[in-house]
Each structure stands twice: as C-alpha cells, then as structure tokens.
Amino acid sequence: MRASTVNRRFRLLALLLGVVAGLGVAEIGLRLAGEPQSEVELLTDLAARFQPPPLSGDCRAPAPQARLREIVEPSPHPDVIYELRSNVETCFEQVPVRFNSQRVRRDSEVTTPKPVGVLRVLVLGDSHAFGWAIPEDATVAAQLEEAFGKLTGAPVEVVNAGVPGYSAYQQAAWLEAYGSDLEPDCVILLFVANDMGLPHFLLQPRESGPSRLWDWARAATASKRWFTFAPNELATFVSDVQMERIPECYRHMVGEAGYREAVAKVARLSQIHDFDVVNVFDYSTLEVDSAGLVSFQEDLGITALEMSWPMDVAFRISKADPHLNRAGNAEVTDFIVQSLISRSVCLTPDKSL
Numbered sequence: 001m002r003a004s005t006v007n008r009r010f011r012l013l014a015l016l017l018g019v020v021a022g023l024g025v026a027e028i029g030l031r032l033a034g035e036p037q038s039e040v041e042l043l044t045d046l047a048a049r050f051q052p053p054p055l056s057g058d059c060r061a062p063a064p065q066a067r068l069r070e071i072v073e074p075s076p077h078p079d080v081i082y083e084l085r086s087n088v089e090t091c092f093e094q095v096p097v098r099f100n101s102q103r104v105r106r107d108s109e110v111t112t113p114k115p116v117g118v119l120r121v122l123v124l125g126d127s128h129a130f131g132w133a134i135p136e137d138a139t140v141a142a143q144l145e146e147a148f149g150k151l152t153g154a155p156v157e158v159v160n161a162g163v164p165g166y167s168a169y170q171q172a173a174w175l176e177a178y179g180s181d182l183e184p185d186c187v188i189l190l191f192v193a194n195d196m197g198l199p200h201f202l203l204q205p206r207e208s209g210p211s212r213l214w215d216w217a218r219a220a221t222a223s224k225r226w227f228t229f230a231p232n233e234l235a236t237f238v239s240d241v242q243m244e245r246i247p248e249c250y251r252h253m254v255g256e257a258g259y260r261e262a263v264a265k266v267a268r269l270s271q272i273h274d275f276d277v278v279n280v281f282d283y284s285t286l287e288v289d290s291a292g293l294v295s296f297q298e299d300l301g302i303t304a305l306e307m308s309w310p311m312d313v314a315f316r317i318s319k320a321d322p323h324l325n326r327a328g329n330a331e332v333t334d335f336i337v338q339s340l341i342s343r344s345v346c347l348t349p350d351k352s353l
Contacts, residue, residue: 043074043203043226052090055098059091066090068164071097074203074226079173079253082201082227084163093133103178105130105139105160114183119148119349121158122179124171125190128324129162133317136160138326140190143333151337152347162190165200169253172262172269180273186346187266188336191281192309196237196259196288198230198250237286256288260296267300276346277302280336282309303346305339307332 052066059065071092075083088099100106114120123129123141131139141160149156161179163170168191175187203226234242238254246254252261263279270277279302283290290306297304313319315328324332340346 047073047226052085052088052092055089055091055096059096060094063091063094065094066092066097068092069201069227071099072163072201075177077173077177080170080177081199081203082163082165083174083178095133095135098136102182105136105141105162107136110157110159110182112181112183115155117349118155118157119152119186119347120182120184121145121148121156121186121188121346122161122175122182122184123158123188123190124175124179125162126166126171126192126195127162127164128192129160129190130164131160131162131329132164132323133321134323134325134329138329140329140332140336143329144188144336147333147337148347151341152349154349159184166195167197167199167253167262168195168259169262170199171195172265175266175269180269183273184275185349186276186278187270188346189263189266189277189279189281190332191279193282193285194236196255196286197235198238198246198254200230200235201227202230202247202250203227239287256293260293263297263302264300267297267302270301278305278336278340278346279303280305280307280332282307284308303340303343305336307335 047069050070052070053064056063071085071088071090072082073085075081084099084103084105086099086101086103088097090097097105098107100109102110104110110120121141121144123144129140131141136142139160139162141158141162145156145158148158159182161171161174163174166174168189171189179187231245234245234254238246238258240255243251243255252258266277269275279297281304283293283306294304294306310316310324310328310331311322315324315331317323317325
C-alpha cells in the first residue's frame, strides 16, 4: 500500500476522532451548564423574537399592526397553552390595545388585596370577550363596569380577561392559574359556539432527543413559528367521531366532556375562593344536550343565562366579521344586567365579609 494512501486514511481517521471528541466535549459542556430548557422555555424564547410594534398615535391603516401571534406567548401552565403578553401597548385590528403586567386588557393594574367595598367582576371568554377590533370602552367588560357602577352606587371593577382563540377549558385553566388571585366577587363566563373546540394556537410538545447537543441543535434550527394552527373544523365543536384527529395531549379539553370538566373546575374554584359564577351561553348551533348542560351547571351552583346571541349585521363588525361591535356588546351587556338583577346575583361586593 502506498504511503500516500496510508497518510490519507490516517488523516481521515484523525479528523473523525477529532469531530467525535469535539462533540463529546460539547455534550459534556452542555450537561455541566445545568438542566436543559423545557419545551415551553424553548418556545417562549422563540416567541420573544417576534414583538408587536409599539403604539404610536392613530391605529387606523396604514399604521403598523400587531398580529395575533405577536400579542400572545406560550404559557408555563400546560392547559392555558398560551396567554397575552404582559405590559404591551400596540395597534391591533386598527384599535389601540393595552395589557398590564397581569396579562389582561387593561390600562392599570388590578389591585390586590382587593380594596374593601369594591365590587370586582372577572369576564372570561375568547375574542368576543376580549373585544376584537373595538376600543376597550366598547367591550362587554367596560360596558358592564359602567352599568354595575350606576346600579350599585359602589366602586366597581370589571376586569376583561378575554383572550382571542381561547376555548372554555383554557378559560377555566387561566382562572385557576391567574384569575383567582385577582380576588373576584363574581366571574362571568361569556360562552360562544366555538368554545368547545380546539384553541386557535396549539403547541407541539416534543420528546427530548438522545443528547443535550441534539436538543441544542434542534432549538437553534427551530422553525420561526412557536405554534401550529388548529384546523378550522376542529376549532368550533369536536364530536366523538372527530376525537381521533385531536392530538392526545389536547383531547381532555374538547367536546362536551371537556366543556363539562371546565365548568366543573370553575365551580370548584368558586367554592374555594368564594365568588359567584355566571355562565352566559347560546347552545342553539351546537349538537349538545342543552337542557342537560343547564341542569349540570345549576347543580354546581352556577347561574346559567341562556341568550340568543346577536346575529344581525347591525351588531357585527362587518358582514364578513361576526365579532360584535359596540352596539352588539351593548345588547349582551343589557341582557346580563337585567338577568342578574332578577336573580340577585353578582352585584354584592365582599361576599366573605
């Protein structure tokens, strides 16, 4: 065998051993650096690369607009999945939106402990509760705050905890993770037809790789998106037949069974933290046992308010956008207020005193 051939093979072997040794050193270094990032931490770091544009005057076009993916981020709580970013001021859907450090749509902080004599109401829901494409003062929460204040003559705070794309299960999980700490006297669930389906954004849990170096490389080359979209047909209502298409980690959240579990969780939290629960709903477009669901809620001590959701185009953002405008939210607000007056629920502060 020629000396040149031997030398080439020797150099190739040396190169290979050097690469293996380098990878080994890198693996040891990553292990000595501490515990690897969790999946949520990796996704949160990825989401942090995409920030909403700062609020700057008029939000109407052509002002820069935040995208939905830029005003939310992965949640450390698995069943919450994603949540509003904290301390955000930006333009979204051509209106100004502001989130405080408690991740709710509100200019100011929610004071805790709650001042004595203040009636504090928490409104949970999806984009309808959040106030899609409308100013904060046009939302159900803002209109309820004004109406309750006039009605009771007491200081009133109605906190808008709506998050676009949330399911009923996420709303219950958010209440457990964050909402109960805000010390509400009453929690109002604003249910719409797609709240039994999958959330708008889904995370994709991935198992750890065979080494720390593998996990680091995966994170470094990750897709720019920290989420996947739920299929449209599974983001509204999930039947037993469709359940096989749901990722296993989300199956407990969806369908009528997931909805019942969410409602039961809210009821348990109300007993622990001593607040009233009101569920405003319209099941008319869903293939569910409406009477059974109402009975189920009432047995849990929840005030169930069935209403016909405003569908006329006069109450919508536009013909193409079914979200409610100021007038539509006024219809919902008036229904809630009149219903609560007749039932003497949710209008008394400091129940525990």
